[in-house]
Amino acid sequence: MDGIKILAKERLELHGIKPSMQRMAVMEYLITHRTHPTAEMIFTDLYPEMPTLSKATVYNTLNLLVERGVVRLITIEEKNARYDACMDPHIHFRCRNCGAILDIDVEKHWIPDMPAGMSVDMSETYCIGRCTKCNN
Amino acid sequence: MDGIKILAKERLELHGIKPSMQRMAVMEYLITHRTHPTAEMIFTDLYPEMPTLSKATVYNTLNLLVERGVVRLITIEEKNARYDACMDPHIHFRCRNCGAILDIDVEKHWIPDMPAGMSVDMSETYCIGRCTKCNN
DNA sequence: CTTTGTGCAAATTCTTTGCACCAAA
DNA sequence: TTTGGTGCAAAGAATTTGCACAAAG
Numbered sequence: 482m483d484g485i486k487i488l489a490k491e492r493l494e495l496h497g498i499k500p501s502m503q504r505m506a507v508m509e510y511l512i513t514h515r516t517h518p519t520a521e522m523i524f525t526d527l528y529p530e531m532p533t534l535s536k537a538t539v540y541n542t543l544n545l546l547v548e549r550g551v552v553r554l555i556t557i558e559e560k561n562a563r564y565d566a567c568m569d570p571h572i573h574f575r576c577r578n579c580g581a582i583l584d585i586d587v588e589k590h591w592i593p594d595m596p597a598g599m600s601v602d603m604s605e606t607y608c609i610g611r612c613t614k615c616n617n
Numbered sequence: 618m619d620g621i622k623i624l625a626k627e628r629l630e631l632h633g634i635k636p637s638m639q640r641m642a643v644m645e646y647l648i649t650h651r652t653h654p655t656a657e658m659i660f661t662d663l664y665p666e667m668p669t670l671s672k673a674t675v676y677n678t679l680n681l682l683v684e685r686g687v688v689r690l691i692t693i694e695e696k697n698a699r700y701d702a703c704m705d706p707h708i709h710f711r712c713r714n715c716g717a718i719l720d721i722d723v724e725k726h727w728i729p730d731m732p733a734g735m736s737v738d739m740s741e742t743y744c745i746g747r748c749t750k751c752n753n
Numbered sequence: 754c755t756t757t758g759t760g761c762a763a764a765t766t767c768t769t770t771g772c773a774c775c776a777a778a
Numbered sequence: 779t780t781t782g783g784t785g786c787a788a789a790g791a792a793t794t795t796g797c798a799c800a801a802a803g
Contacts, residue, residue, distance in 0.1 A: 501758060501801090520793080535760040540793060556692040556743075560768095561792070572729060577738065591727040591742070593708060598749030602713065606727070606742045613734030637776095637783060656768080671785040676768060696793095697767070 485509055492566075496549040506531055507542045511552055511566035517573070517582040519561040557582060557607040572606040578615035621645055628702075632685040642667060643678045647688055647702035653709070653718040655697040693718060693743040708742040714751035 489508040493500040506527050510518070518526075524539045543564055546552040555563040557575050563582065565573075570590040574583045585608070592604050625644040629636040646659050654662075660675045679700055682688040691699040693711050699718065701709075706726045710719045721744070728740050 601746040604744040608737045608740040610737040
């Protein structure tokens with residue numbers, strides 16, 4: 482079943498984003514690919530089934546999604562921005578060797594005590610190391 | 618007293634980096650400016666007293682320092698890489714409003730339980746919110 | 754109609770590289 | 779004389795922007 486497309490559409494509307502074909506395609510991609518893709522990867526993968534898609538539209542869409550809080554922007558890699566549609570509490574791990582970016586589940590995300598007067602909207606934890614595969 | 622220059626020199630040598638004038642200047646800058654500057658800021662501030670300095674040298678030096686573990690690379694801001702010479706455990710906070718990047722001290726940095734076989738070399742936690750000034 | 758989204762190409766911005774020159778060992 | 783560091787300008791890569799056209803209400 483492909484309730485995925487409907488889920489993608491709802492996810493957009495829920496955040497006040499008008500669902501166009503392109504936006505739904507990007508949203509659906511992020512929901513189904515938990516690989517923390519770059520804008521480039523999303524574009525490249527969507528292009529064959531959507532050859533009129535423009536890279537600018539992918540960038541615009543991703544910026545909109547982040548702005549509205551529909552997806553997370555991950556800056557664990559200096560070069561490229563990466564995106565994640567999973568908003569459940571979890572942190573990210575990057576393998577120094579193979580470059581894979583993996584999710585690590587946590588019950589709840591740690592936020593340290595903040596000085597008085599400071600408010601925190603969101604927080605991210607990144608770990609760098611070696612993944613199971615590369616540790617052999 | 619300006620033991621700072623000596624400290625900068627020692628810090629480089631300790632990590633096997635030959636201390637040149639330029640490298641010491643960058644190192645000293647990072648030690649004395651706890652502002653998490655970008656490469657651009659470092660260059661701009663050093664340039665007046667060192668007009669032969671090249672931006673490429675600043676970038677090369679920063680890359681070398683990060684590689685050797687003398688300074689931390691901070692990717693809390695998508696656009697620019699930022700650098701921090703303080704290696705004590707602390708996390709970073711960015712004010713959504715004024716853009717300031719501040720240190721938050723913690724006794725020890727939280728690292729979640731990792732799946733078996735995964736090893737963690739380093740981890741970073743970023744918080745985004747509003748600073749005390751901007752909360753009024 | 755009016756508004757909003759899209760595609761394309763050009764422009765920007767940040768960072769890296771190639772190469773010639775210089776300084777130190 | 780060999781090695782490594784620096785400066786400069788050019789190259790490269792990622793992302794944004796301007797503008798004209800298309801789509802939808």
